[in-house]
Amino acid sequence: MDYLFSYLILASIFVILGLSTNLLVGVVGIFSVSQAAIFGVGAYTVGYALSNDIMGFVPALALAAVVCLVLNVLITLPSLRVSGDYFVVTSFGIQLLATAAFTNWDAITGGASGMAGIPTADLFGLPIDTSLKTLILTACVACLACFAFRLVMRSPFGRLLMALREDELAVAAAGRQVLRAKVEAAALAGVFAGVAGGLYAVYLSFIDPSTFDLDASVLLLTMVVLGGARTLAGSIVGPFVVVALPQLLSLIDLPTAIAASARQGIYGVLLVAFMLFRPQGLMGRKI
């Protein structure tokens, strides 16, 4: 039972994170490979605030959201000057930089050995101390995030973001401010990633840099591509499938020595296979 809870909790956290990545990469077409870094900043912010008893869980989560909002806007800004392929390189650098910071800023992050013993969450005095309560919390937040994503995608703002991916010049010619729209999208994606990070920190009570490295960013992209970029259903299905993969793989009797690398290999194969044979993902509309 705990096992199932753990799966559902992680999957719903990754749904929130998947929505963030989907918004930025899928909808607006800002190809960021550093979303795990933002996720990490959210996790460390909440972890630090709770471990040091600076504030309660709700304000800490809000703080994480704000910090990630600002940070995501800052790291997305280069995409206004360098476009497409070049931004991937910039974003790659940002991801490496973030991993270096997580690993070496011992005073805050606990360095390579990570941050352990993060207290459990509480909602205005109500402790979230069981798996069931955590699941309810994360599932509610994930639902809220899905609802927000849906509202955005159906609004003129969503249409503007879709248009932006296709042709920035035409968006400007239609009298829209390209810069402003990109900043707003990045801000929203940052909030989602920050909240996901905070939930992750209190659920696992232990975080370390390896969770927020480049592999994690690629894993996120895998979720979005596999589920279906630009769709709400895809951002839900993708994480649920990808989070289940390691468990499914463990059913096959692989030697432990190669299990981890086999998993990475399978993510890679999945990414390539989907790009080739089903670029719209599992849930994407055929285009």
Add this chain to the structure above:
Amino acid sequence: MASDQTYLSVKSMSKRFGGLQALNDCTFSIDSGKIICLVGPNGAGKTTIFNAITGFLKLDQGSVFFRGNGLTGIGPQKIVRAGIARTFQNLRLFGDLTALENVASAVPNQFGEEPLGALFRPIHTARSQRKTRETARGILEEVGLADQAEAFVRNLSYGEQKLLCIARVLATGAELLLLDEPTSGLSGDALEKVMVLLRRLRDEGRSQLVVEHNTRVVQQIADEVLFLHQGHLMAQGTPEAIMADPKLAEIYFGGAL
């Protein structure tokens, strides 16, 4: 309103791209309520003028005035709001959106075009969205694309895509339209449709500056012609007068330097 105020005037515009002088001290002015065709051989600077007027290009020198207000150094968004909007030679439609959404994306003053409004006032946003779609539908009707409203751009014929470009620029509400080759690649019915549409829009009060290569089209739609050569205005006059000038004809057809 002062009657001596020029509608759109362009003063000594110059622009150099590396070794190429795209615009060379180009000066002209136009009146409102007309279709003005911008003609000239390839590389004469027609599209560059569009880019400069609409704020997509920074001029090395020169200025643009619209109804007496300076537009120099202002970004594309503000120029659209001032009342000048453009189309692109290579269409630049949003291929993943429907025809209706393409038009809706250019309708000004929509509520919920930023995240806070969209998230926290969803009902108001939905209402504004409905109004926008109605407006967009009306514009599609105006250009004769009402039955294709829900079609994706890539499923439209080339002629329909050209009409959609005009619909999108109409949606901005701008009073002066800069149309970059609205008839290129069209023939027969499709060409006729665009010409009829442009004349009707003019009669409804939409001034137009049109880049046009087809001399037959120019003769049929233009109230006035601006002849451009090597980034400089060579002549301005009625289509008949411009066409009758042997020197201009030689430049245009003979490729003389």
